[in-house]
Amino acid sequence: MPEIPDLNIFRKNLARRLVGKTLSTMHVIITRRLKTPEAEFKNILEGQTLMGIERTGKELHFLFKNGHRLGLHLMLYGAMHWYEDKNENRFTIAELVFNDGTGLAITDWQKAVILTLDPEPATIPDALDLSSGxxxxxxxxxxxxxxxxxxxxxxxxxxxxxxxxxxxxxxxxxxxxxxxxxxxxxxxxxxxxxxxxxxxxxxxxxxxxxxxxxxxxxxxxxxxxxxxxxxxxxxxxxxxxxxxxxxxxxxxxxxxx
CATH class of the missing domain: 1.10.8.50 (Helicase, Ruva Protein; domain 3)
Structure with a gap:
């Protein structure tokens, strides 16, 4: 499972390549773990500029210009892969395509990856943000x-x-x-x-x-x-x-x- 050290690096590398770009299309291939219909994800996020990416606990949050967030929990075996033109990654859960043609495939052979629209703010402190005592x-x-x-x-x-x-x-x-x-x-x-x-x-x-x-x-x-x-x-x-x-x-x- 990707943990804090991995996710901090993923966040930086994703942000360097994607922040400032517009999400053209989002396609969720495996929808069984969605709590919000795919159509709502698409309606709210497509056409929006990505303003930043944050890590919170074991999740990555993609922050869009309209104030909405896409939460991603990779669970045990989830992974992300860049692609252009055609996604040929196996076990794809979702595809995000940005306005310059950059594609991000989210995969998981266990189909356990969780995508959330506007995840609830965390109330438990992050491991790297523990106050004294x-x-x-x-x-x-x-x-x-x-x-x-x-x-x-x-x-x-x-x-x-x-x-x-x-x-x-x-x-x-x-x-x-x-x-x-x-x-x-x-x-x-x-x-x-x-x-x-x-x-x-x-x-x-x-x-x-x-x-x-x-x-x-x-x-x-x-x-x-x-x-x-x-x-x-x-x-x-x-x-x-x-x-x-x-x-x-x-x-x-x-x-x-």
Whole structure:
């Protein structure tokens, strides 16, 4: 699943190529996850100039001149691809064509991508916009495993399965730790780890794939390494399942119960 580091780069690259252009046509091929009829998307967005693109949590929002937004959640396997003239990408969910002929295909073999017209404003803070002390207060009454808390989108937005393992590894906190049992000083470490891991990952991806709008390799990850038995530092990787999510961690990560 594309997460914050990927989406931040996608946003920049999409904006560089599309902002200021007019959406000529929008065609949704797979409509089963639309909550608004395709005709309404077309009526409201076609002929409108794209003014900007924002990332909010795990979504990208396309902002048009008439004040409306197109929300895009790529879910687990969604991807985006440039094309001109004819879209030949398999498993296409939707096509956006702009006035200069630039085409953007949104694909997903699972057909799970979500397109939203004027998505509701978020009330949960983004992982890169946590205020000081927020987690100290937010975790007080939550007894579930910290990995679940950080990924379910109810406390923090934007963290997925891969990067939560990296964050907890950086903070040296076991993914099985009960959220409300983590001491305040360790929560401060965790808050810093969230920003450090996500910004460092974005830097790495941008350096190696500066123009990408599709998810790239994650060989640089320290502990979330499904095909490896050791971390990049040589520690043994322990594997388990938490809330139906594959989890990767090390013995050195402290458990709080």
């Amino acid at each position: 927020y987690l100290n207060t937010a975790l007080l009454k939550i007894s579930r495993p910290i990995k679940t808390v950080l990924t379910d989108g109810k406390t923090v937005r934007g963290i997925g399965n891969a990067y939560v393992d990296e964050i907890l590894y950086e903070a040296k906190i076991s993914p099985f730790s009960e959220a409300n049992k983590i001491p305040e000083d360790k929560i401060e470490v965790l808050t810093k780890a969230i920003k450090t891991v996500l910004t460092n990952a974005e830097y790495h991806i941008l350096k190696n794939f500066p123009d990408t709008i599709t998810e790239k390799e994650r060989d640089f990850l320290q502990v979330h390494r499904p095909k490896q038995s050791k971390t990049l530092a040589g520690e043994e990787i322990l594997k388990a399942e938490i809330n139906k999510r594959q989890t990767y961690y090390t013995e050195a990560q402290q458990l709080f119960k």
